Amino acid sequence: MTDATSETLHIAIIGSGSGAFACAIRAAELGARVTMVERGEVIGGTCVNVGCVPSKIMIRTAQLAHDRRHVPFEGLNTAEADIDPLRLMQQRERRVAELRQSKYQRIIDEQDAITLLRGEAWFDGPKSLTVRTDHGDQHIAPDRILIASGASPAIPSIKGLPGTPFWTSTQAMRSGECPPRLIVIGGSVVAVEQAQAFARLGSQVTMLVRSRLLSSEDPALGDGLCAYLRGEGIDVCLDTTASSIAHDGALFTVNVGDEALVAERLLIATGRRPNTEVLRLGAAGVESDRTGAILVDERLRTSAPDIYATGDCTTLPQFVYVAAAGGTRAADAMHGIASTLDLSAMPAVIFTDPQVATVGLSETQAEQQGLEVDSRRLEMDQVPRALANFDERGFIKLVIDAESRVLIGAQILAPEAGEIIQIAALAISQRLTVEQLAGMLFPYLVYAEAIKLCAQTFQRDVSQLSCCAG
Missing domain, CATH: 3.50.50.60 (FAD/NAD(P)-binding domain)
Known part of the structure; x- marks a missing residue:
């Protein structure tokens, strides 16, 4: 076996999404040689091509169209948006292509240590891969392997659905x-x-x-x-x-x-299903659950020696930043560096309007773990920024450990919830008490002040405070 500190360590990566690239970049920094295998027409995986980036552009477009029709301010007229869906799609695709080139293809072009191999990969034994390319089958026997093959839309079994031109x-x-x-x-x-x-x-x-x-x-x-x-x-x-x-x-x-x-x-x-069907995981001794999702530990190790996995093909939460964090930590583990993936303060955002954002434990989840909890819910009509914007939709809820008073969870339904939730994530990771949150200084007027105000509700009635009471 090649020594984990050797500059000639050869790592094969199945997939070319964010988790794959995070691993490849880190491994190259540590001196390894990387072969990345991609079966699709384009590199970059779900996020840049068909997920996060294009969907958020589409959502922002739709929000602007909606906001033109629904202006809450007197004296400012509404207007119907003139929508050209084809041009909107073309602009989205141009931005996707730009990011794919600058954030993915450029790295391959400029990193001599990373080689891209086009083809379908599967295991033909422990730490042994066959890649079917346009030029025939190619055998690879790397020192370490990362599986980052992603996921695809799951199609339910409904009578008559197969063969129809439905959309994913x-x-x-x-x-x-x-x-x-x-x-x-x-x-x-x-x-x-x-x-x-x-x-x-x-x-x-x-x-x-x-x-x-x-x-x-x-x-x-x-x-x-x-x-x-x-x-x-x-x-x-x-x-x-x-x-x-x-x-x-x-x-x-x-x-x-x-x-x-x-x-x-x-x-x-x-929902989505892991892209593991063609990998022949059993040939390598890699265990998966009943859906095909690969089982990994906190260091992204699978059940097979020297084989790691990250991203949507695993049992990890299906978020691009989790996949990328897993890729970096897998590269560390491949080189004998102790590095674990901690999901205890993992924020998540749903980009509706209002947005939904969560981190840590909900009240129910905490109670299921046997914790004694306390919680408070603050409606957004108590948040000055929401009042100033004439948009009072939603609420924020904080969950604390009743004994230690430490914040353990937050759930938010509000405009800009995704911009607020990281404050709660930081508070959880640093084990801040609700009293510490309540005493912090927040700018005025910002939506994030909702965190402070909700923290204050554990001790007082915030409706009786002046606008920017400390």
Whole structure:
């Protein structure tokens, strides 16, 4: 076996997304030689190509169109946005191409230690890979391997769905159209983000949700967001499943009980499945769960020696920053450097409007762990910035350990929740007490002051304070 400190350590990486590149860059810094294997037409993985970047551009576009129609200030007129979906899509794709070149392709071009190999990879034994390229099969026997193969949209088993021209989230963003009517099946992150975006761009949207919105989160978050989406005209059907689907060449018919829903387009947004089916994990002794997600420990090690994994192909939370952090730590572990992935203060954001942001434990999760907790919820109509903006939607909730008074969780439904949540994440990571948070100085007027005000509610009635009371 090659010594972990050797400059000639050879690392093979399956995939070319953020986790793969984070590992490759760190490994190259440590002196390793890296072979990155990518089976797709483009490099960069989900985030830059079909996920975070294009979806957030689309969401921002839709928000601007919505804001023009719904101005809360007297004396400032509203206006209908003139929307050209094809040009919007083309601009999104140009920005995606720019970022793919500057953040991914440039690194390969400038890093002599990193080589890109195009082809489909699978294990043919422990630490042994076969890569099927356009020029035939190539065998690789590296010293270490990182699996960062990502995930793909999961398609539910619904009668009549196969063979119809339904959209996945990727196809929806790349369609260059805004259909008159859109049915969305799903109730989690991608479903709510795209449903609202299409509705704001002009589609009549119906959502079919198997249970409730954001079923894995604190119920108040999903219930609150559901009310806001319905307030914008989206028909959110909870506890609803489609029994069958048909397409006549022009329209989809989705049967729900005795009712038949009709729309020009159908978006399937029911989660993602790990891209591990073709890897032949068993040949390498790599264990996975029943969905195919690879099991890893805090150092990103799989059950097989010298094989690591990160990102959406694993049981880790499916966030690009988790994948990237895992890639860096895997590279460290490959070189014998003690480095672990700590998810105890991992923030998460859903980019609806208002946004949903969480970190740490919810009240229910904490109680399930046997903790004695205390919590407070502050409505955004108590936050001066929300009042000044004439936008008082949402709330912030803080959860603390009742004995130590240390913050252990935060849940936010509010405009700019994603910009606020990192303060709570830092507080959790530094084990700040709620009293310490309440006593901190926050700028005035900012949305983030909601953290301080909610912390103060553990000791006082903030409605009785002046605007910027300390």
